[in-house]
Amino acid sequence: MKRIEELNLPMAVRYAEDHEWVRSAESTVIIGISDYAQDQLGDITYVELPAVGDSFERGDEFGTLESVKAVSELFMPMGGRVVAVNEDLGETPGLINEDPYGRGWIVEIEPSDVREMDALMDARTYREMLRGFE
């Protein structure tokens, strides 16, 4: 596993306690999982994604990630309606391991309340939380 100081935790995204990240686009937000999460899970082998148009509340399960180790649920860091899913993950789920903040993004949603973003952590706070797990 990576040591906490080795983790790539960009400042440009915000982090949820369940290790999802959120990045603002124009009127939407993009969601993925953090470098810490992908490192803990190991190679992702299969992704179950929601359908475009599905609506979720903050904290709802919206899909699963199958890794060589186990299956893990994905939880919505913010409520909203799915406007796009990363179709490339069907063919190449390993994109989540290779590039968790870029080509390994998972869904794009139209948030129901952008203020929910404020409850998420910045990179420094998230790294502090992870230190607490060690």
Place this chain on the structure above:
Amino acid sequence: MKRTPLFERHTSDGASMKEFRGWDMPLWYPSGAVAEHRAVIAHAGLFDTSHMSVVEIKGPGAFNLLQKCFTRDLRACVGGRKDPLIPGRSAFGAYLNEAGWVVDDTVVYQIDSQVYVSIVNAGMGETIASHLIGHADGEQVEVTDLTGRVGKIDLQGPASAKILMKVLDNPLQVLQDMEYFAFKGHFAGEEPYARTFLTDGTPILLSRTGYTGEFGFEMLASPDRLPGVWHMLLELGRDLGLVPCGLAARDSLRAGAVLPLSQQDIGPWPFVNHPWPYALPYNADKSAFTKTFVGDDALKNSENAEFTYAMVGFDPRKVSIHDPARVMDEEGREIGLVLTCVADMAIGLHGGRIYGMTGPDRPRDFTPKGLMCGFVKVKIPLAPGRTVELRDEKRSIKAVIVEDVRPNRTARLPMSEML
């Protein structure tokens, strides 16, 4: 937790470490378990298997003791012709208790007419040594648990022989006539049988066996020589695609090759009705055993024993055997438990058939998406092709009962094709 002689190397190479039966072992390296699994199919992988135990059985009564406790007939267990075990040959089987339950599985190596070495699983050295001593009944035999006194490295994959050509002393002489389940040399330099050496002078027991279903070797050596051997193999094997591999890849490779994990797929239940009849001393028409052994009566009278089958899914999705996962028939009745559930990431479905990533007949542009596979133990017999449902606390997955999983395995290919 116990550490192998390679522990420091694993951690400095960035391996993710995990506890396995009391040992702190690499689960995968930074390249990841999928890349490691695929490297063994296409090139080669290096595994630290020093957590396994080695037991030596020595003396005039060694043959009789093994003939009594081991599930293979030493007079008929080599090759398709069922020749007797001889020095330089090994055989896979198990040790059972009187109830016919598996105490552990093992590969027994015959070193000399009165000397055998039995490789058993992690933490089982003491258990098996006392099991054997308990059945010695006045035989003149010495049983020694060598746990911690022998290191072990497995080199697995089609490039293995080419890599050994670079590290063995007199490589062609050692390798060219080496058949499946043949071995040479000894791990203890002071032994008269130590006649196989690496270029750095390390005496090794080199065995053409493994736990991946692929062509390859297991190497036993003194623990103090192990870090040097590991380093040399990785350095000289790199240009042939050799990568270090962890326990995750080992588990997925062996499941795709339909090989059992002791205490998980075989264990405290009768050792019958399973995909490993070759581990029992059956006669030609499988109507009887060719010898008597500890546990045989229980196996003969096991009408109510459950059935163990290999199974494969339709994609890499798994269930958790820790929940535990149950097996349901088509009508939704619970018929058993899932023993092993992993994903073989070197295979995939195409037109209803399983193809391997290196299969010569694979479809154009075939990329393996991986298939869940493993073993189930059920109360009723199931024919190959039967569909079952695997259910854990989170999900239900369909699987098919099969006789084999990963095609095009290389373990038995002739040495002449691999050099």
